[in-house]
Amino acid sequence: MPDAYILGIESSCDETAAAVVRSGEQVISNVVASQIATHQPYGGVVPELASREHLRAIVPVVRQALAEAKQTYNSVDAIAVTQGPGLAGALLVGISYAKALAFALDKPLIAVNHLEGHIHAVLLDLSQNQERQEGNRELQFPVLALVVSGGHTHLYLARASDRSWTYENIGHTRDDAAGEAFDKVAKLLGLGYPGGPVIDRLTPHGNPNAVKFPPAQIKHPDRRGRKDGRSVELDSDSLDDHPRFDFSYSGIKTAILRYVESHDMRAAIESRRQALANIPKPKLADYLAHCDRRTLDLVASFQRAIVDDLVGKTLAAARAYDVATLFVTGGVAANQELRQRFESEGAKEGLPVFFPSRPLSTDNAAMIAAAAFPKFQARDFAAMDFSAEAGMALK
Ligand code: KG4
Ligand code: ZN
Numbered sequence: 001m002p003d004a005y006i007l008g009i010e011s012s013c014d015e016t017a018a019a020v021v022r023s024g025e026q027v028i029s030n031v032v033a034s035q036i037a038t039h040q041p042y043g044g045v046v047p048e049l050a051s052r053e054h055l056r057a058i059v060p061v062v063r064q065a066l067a068e069a070k071q072t073y074n075s076v077d078a079i080a081v082t083q084g085p086g087l088a089g090a091l092l093v094g095i096s097y098a099k100a101l102a103f104a105l106d107k108p109l110i111a112v113n114h115l116e117g118h119i120h121a122v123l124l125d126l127s128q129n130q131e132r133q134e135g136n137r138e139l140q141f142p143v144l145a146l147v148v149s150g151g152h153t154h155l156y157l158a159r160a161s162d163r164s165w166t167y168e169n170i171g172h173t174r175d176d177a178a179g180e181a182f183d184k185v186a187k188l189l190g191l192g193y194p195g196g197p198v199i200d201r202l203t204p205h206g207n208p209n210a211v212k213f214p215p216a217q218i219k220h221p222d223r224r225g226r227k228d229g230r231s232v233e234l235d236s237d238s239l240d241d242h243p244r245f246d247f248s249y250s251g252i253k254t255a256i257l258r259y260v261e262s263h264d265m266r267a268a269i270e271s272r273r274q275a276l277a278n279i280p281k282p283k284l285a286d287y288l289a290h291c292d293r294r295t296l297d298l299v300a301s302f303q304r305a306i307v308d309d310l311v312g313k314t315l316a317a318a319r320a321y322d323v324a325t326l327f328v329t330g331g332v333a334a335n336q337e338l339r340q341r342f343e344s345e346g347a348k349e350g351l352p353v354f355f356p357s358r359p360l361s362t363d364n365a366a367m368i369a370a371a372a373f374p375k376f377q378a379r380d381f382a383a384m385d386f387s388a389e390a391g392m393a394l395k
Pocket of ligand 2: 330
């Protein structure tokens with residue numbers, strides 16, 4: 001089959017993104033317009049503002065992605081767009097524009113699940129991976145994929161049938177996503193938004209063993225599972241066959257709130273918040289200048305607790321399902337300590353662990369174009385009347 005150039009469009013949350021990817025593997029261009037500055041004053045994404053920003057950015061972002069790839073609207077082979085999950089109003093901007101392009105240009109349109117995009121982001125870098133370069137290019141299934149971002153902490157068992165992939169969810173967060181916990185804790189400590197990248201950079205300056213957090217308590221087993229592709233209530237026997245690996249991060253956020261209160265940290269947090277808000281693009285030195293030892297220790301201990309939990313449960317799931325390969329992807333997969341720990345613990349168990357490059361860990365459109373490629377090959381095209389699915393599941 002000749003090379004296929006797919007234009008990907010992503011607008012599910014707070015990044016307007018477009019990219020051109022060749023045959024699901026090679027990123028030709030990758031443009032991401034971030035809305036961080038818009039949402040920063042609110043400490044989180046404001047859905048209505050996100051939709052408006054997407055409307056402003058979508059046309060120039062797509063134009064730039066085509067220009068950087070030396071492609072034109074007419075030269076690409078298909079247009080892929082995120083259908084969900086995400087913010088409905090935000091998704092609709094990308095979907096409406098993709099539909100208009102596909103209709104006007106008479107090109108196939110491919111609807112992609114954002115989470116499948118995060119999983120396929122790993123494939124974009126696999127060709128550069130050493131082990132694959134050394135001749136072992138065949139990806140071994142089943143793959144266990146941890147998708148860990150601001151909206152999700154989900155474990156999927158991925159299998160390949162023909163050219164397409166199928167997914168079984170074997171664990172998810174019962175409350176906050178891990179990235180959401182990073183963002184909420186950073187906000188609580190006056191460190192701004194988004195929290196993950198700041199906490200990641202501050203952690204090496206604190207003592208990760210200074211504050212101990214109790215492990216997350218998940219009291220009731222989640223009895224929902226999938227059988228024959230349907231969501232069903234599982235009995236105890238099937239629970240043994242389909243063990244679940246759920247996460248919970250609202251408890252640690254409350255523990256940090258209590259710590260802040262019992263250690264009288266409020267006034268210092270407020271002055272840090274104000275000081276950092278007056279610096280247009282704070283650097284690491286600015287954060288460090290406004291953080292005392294106790295705050296740095298708290299931040300490092302928080303990150304250690306999250307990393308321990310994610311690595312521990314994911315590797316337990318990998319053992320229970322006897323998987324051949326592990327993927328770790330999504331915004332939080334950009335985290336330095338998380339990557340190192342997965343690499344070292346995976347190596348101990350002889351389990352190959354793959355991540356996307358750090359820029360492709362967070363939201364982008366190259367991952368959407370990559371996930372669209374098997375659908376392009378299978379001619380699995382979307383009808384013109386498909387719509388956004390804010391709570392779309394991955395199957
Ligand atoms: O995948 P993503 O860009 O968007 C969603 O689909 O949610 O993930 C964004 C999330 C945010 O919560 C952000 O704080 C977190 O990923 N994040 C990180 C890092 N970079 C981004 N968390 C920890 N360490 C990082 N380096
Ligand atoms: Zn995402």
